[in-house]
Amino acid sequence: MSHIAVERNRRRQMNEHLKVLRSLTPPFYIKRGDQASIIGGAIEFIKELHQVLQSLEGKKRRKSISPSPTTPSPKPLLLLPSSSTPSIETVKELGACCNSPVADVEAKISGSNVLLRTLSKRIPGQVIKIIQVLEKLEFEILHLNISSMEDTVLCSFVIKIGLECQLSVEELALQVQQCFCQDACGLLN
Template sequence: MSHIAVERNRRRQMNEHLEVLRSLTPSFYIKRGDQASIIGGVVEFIKELHQDVQSLEAKKRRKSPSPSPCASPRPATLQPSPKLSESSQIGGPHDNFKEVGTCCNSPMAEVEAKISGSNVILRTVSKRIPGQLSKIINLLEKFSFEILHLNISSMEDTVLYSFVIKIGLECQLSLEELALEVQQSFC
């Protein structure tokens, strides 16, 4: 086989594999169709999935026999966060990888909210509660958020909701306030 044919076959295989990666990755992770953007988006998606797995494993390890119905949440700020309506300053064109976030945990649920680029990534880990997803969606819509992506993962009686949400112009909540509001929806 000639060198040209070997190279053509290699490029064809590479393009096929990139297309498979692109089809397996949610579209908002891939900004453009070039190879570097596809690979970069896949890397970000895998990092997020890895965090989801770690969160679920931690929740499984901490599983308590009988959590109290609704203990008061304990916010744990990772970094100070500005008002979400000012997030355009955080996610500007030269600042795509800066992340600001907060956690709010209780025996009922773990809630994490962080700004990534121009969106908010919101994750909750809790025991399976009928109707809880609807409560969270209604709450986000009430505060002018647009849900871009929702991923639901479950293991036994634990469920992880992972939202990517767009911040509405009318939104006046800080990340801490958002995490606390979502935390209180579990009560």
């Protein structure tokens, strides 16, 4: 086969693979139809699916190890020496998890932003309630991404930290967790 025929066959295969990749990726991940956008969108979608899978596996492990707790409790992801009070500039990343049978909430400080993730069953109006909690706490939402698979929903927020913010990541995770628990209590009554 000549070099031209081999190259033509390679391009045809690439185009077919890109069409399949685009058809498997939700449209909001792909901004434009060019090759780089299709591949970049597919990468983002796979990362989100990987996060959902890890969260579901963690939830499954927790359920098999111990019975479900009745009240959420914050669990720090990164322990810092108690003698120092870190500022946002001195700590690259600080985070907390707050898990319950209703939802898993994770908050991490990264630079001058907070990365907040919630994983729960689909609850009508829940995203709006989370946004209301964040606005009440005077956070500015820079980005929101919602992924769902069957009845599970993953919400990822990027939130700007205000200079006057006095709330710790543990308190933020607990505040968001409480809005899930209020809904669960409301459904039980």
